[in-house]
Amino acid sequence: MSAGSITRRNVLGAGVVSLAALSFPAIVRAQSLKSLKPVNLLADWVYGGPNAGLVVAKEKGFFADAGLDVTINQGKGSGSTAQIVASKAVQFGFADGFVVGNSVSKGMKLKMVAGVYRRNPCAALVLEESDIRSPKDLEGKTVGIATGSAQFQQWPAFIKGAGLDASKVRVINVDGAGAGPALISGQVAAIAGFAQGYIPSIEIRGKKKVRAFWYADEGVTAMSNGIIVHQDLLADPDLIRGMVRATMKGFLYGRANAEEMTQIVKKYQETTDPAITLREAQLSWSTWVTPTTANKPLGWMAPEDWTATVAVLKTYGGVTTPLEAAELYTNEFVPTEAEFIPPQNV
Incomplete structure (x- = not known):
């Protein structure tokens, strides 16, 4: 038989080798998945530009690189997220620091382990076409705010x-x-809320330009969203x-690769509009740095804040x-x- 001859044995042998070659990566992946530690993370809201780093970290494999499934x-x-983390139904949550502080004051054993929105994202929002040019012009006007929300609780501080x-x-x-429809229709002259949650949809879907009066600009400092855990989880520092490391990588990667970030969000939340997602993210990025956190890693929180x-x-x-x-956070x-x-944006 010549060297170039093909026999049944040759074919079968080649088939076994090919099958093994094809199966080996799959076996390695399966074994890798088995070695990952299962973890649950509860977001603050539906997926969008503000919390995009969560799904980016998963999609880009940053969680897996950290040994986490x-x-x-x-x-x-x-x-709701704070309550569920406090009940230990999930290990991690992404939630507002002002809400966490309120929750801890009521006995919930929570701790923020990384801060992302380190500048207060709350703002009073008006249409640019209105006659409201400064916060003082809100006098004599009607403002819509969700009762019980962080922006509602902080409203008196903004007023002062x-x-x-x-x-x-x-x-x-x-x-x-x-809130958005009420502002566009003229039912209210202003609304108060997280700026990144309202401005994009009002401007892109509602075709109305918005003017924002940020609470932070009026001296209202409040830590906002970050990663929270039940205090008992502090016993597992490596986890x-x-x-934290993987999640911060997700947020930073999303900012550096904005177009890809919008597509990842759309994969996880099909109803999103990439243009709105991008604008949400851009507004969120403006809350990442405060004067007290300048040149500090994302996640690091200032005691003063x-x-x-x-x-x-x-x-x-x-x-x-x-x-x-000191009860509420750790770096x-x-x-x-x-x-x-x-x-840096400050």
């Missing part, structure tokens, strides 16, 4: 910081879903450290129990490498 679920608000006469501003309850947050909670948020800033698990320092 992360299941992410969409949330129904930071208050802006030098407004509270008796001259009418505040009515408008839920989150109805938290890996989760948490102290100011607690002061707002005690003065305006209805907190009457003893509450110290122990935040990566320190320069690659985690985000672009």
Whole structure:
């Protein structure tokens, strides 16, 4: 038989080799998946530009690189996420720091282990076409705010910081879903909420330009969204450290690769509009850095910002129990490498 002859044995042998070659990567992947630690993460809301880093971290394999098999679920608000993390139904949550502080004051054993929106994202929003050019012009107007929300609780602080006469501003309850339409239709002259949650849809879908009066510009400091855990999970520092590192990589990668980020979000939430997702993300990026967190890695939280947050909670948020800033957060698990320092916007 010549060297070039093909026999049944040759064919079978080649088939076995080919099958083994094809199967080997799959076997390795399966074994790798088995070695990953299952983890649950609950978002604050539906997937979008603001929390895109969560799904980017999963899609790009950053969680897997950290040895984690992360299941992410969409949330129904930071208050709900905080309660579920406090119940230990999930290990990690993405929620608002102001809400977390309020929750801890009520006995929930929570800790923020990384901060992302480190500048207060709350703002009073008006249409550019209106006659409202400054916060002072809100006097004599009706403002829609969701009762019980962080922006509602912080509203008196905004009023004071802006030098407004509270008796001259009418505040009515408008839920989150109805706020944008209420502003566009003229039912209210202004709404208050997370700027990144409202401005994009009003401007892109509603075709109306928006003017924002940021709470932070009126001296209302409040830590916003970050990664939270039940305090008992602090006993597993390697798990938290890996989760924080991977999540921060997800947010930073999404910012550096914005178009890809919008497509990843759309994969996980098909109803999203990439243009809105991008605008949401851009507004969120403006909340990543404060004067006290300048040139610090994403995730790192300034003691001064948490102290100011607690002061707002005690003065305006209805907190009457003893509450110290140090109870609410830790920077122990935040990566320190320069690659985690985000672009500076202050």
